[in-house]
Amino acid sequence: MDVEGPGQRVRIYIGEQDKAAGSHRPLWEDLLSLLRREGAAGATMFRGLAGFGAHSRLHVARLADIVPDLPVVVEWIDSPEQVERLLPRISALVHSGTITVDDLTIVKHTHRASERSG
Structure with a gap:
C-alpha cells in the first residue's frame, strides 16, 4: 500500500x-x-535501553540482567482514517502505558515489489 499526504504517527509506550x-x-507482538x-x-x-513511566521507576539495561523489563515503543504511521479506525482497538x-498521536505529512511510503506478497 502506498500512502502519501496527511498522516498520523501513533506512539505506544509500554x-x-x-x-x-x-x-x-x-503486548508489542500482539499490537504489531x-x-x-x-x-x-x-x-x-523500538526497545529502549533505559526509561521510566508514570510509576517513576527507572528501568536500565545491564549486562547482568537476564530478563529485563525495559521500555519499548511501538511506532505506527498511517492515514488519519486508519488511525481513527484502529486506535480504539489498540x-x-x-x-x-502511554499512547500519543501526532499529525504529520507522509512524503513517501512505498515498498519493493518482492515485499508485496509478504
Whole structure:
C-alpha cells in the first residue's frame, strides 16, 4: 500500500514484558500483529535501553540482567482514517502505558515489489 499526504504517527509506550489480557505473547507482538492483520501502513517496535513511566521507576539495561523489563515503543504511521479506525482497538489492549498521536505529512511510503506478497 502506498500512502502519501496527511498522516498520523501513533506512539505506544509500554513495558517489554507487558501482555494483553489472556495473551501469552508480549503486548508489542500482539499490537504489531493486529496492525499488520488490519492493513496498517507500517509499524515498528523500538526497545529502549533505559526509561521510566508514570510509576517513576527507572528501568536500565545491564549486562547482568537476564530478563529485563525495559521500555519499548511501538511506532505506527498511517492515514488519519486508519488511525481513527484502529486506535480504539489498540487502546483497549494497552492497560498500562502511554499512547500519543501526532499529525504529520507522509512524503513517501512505498515498498519493493518482492515485499508485496509478504
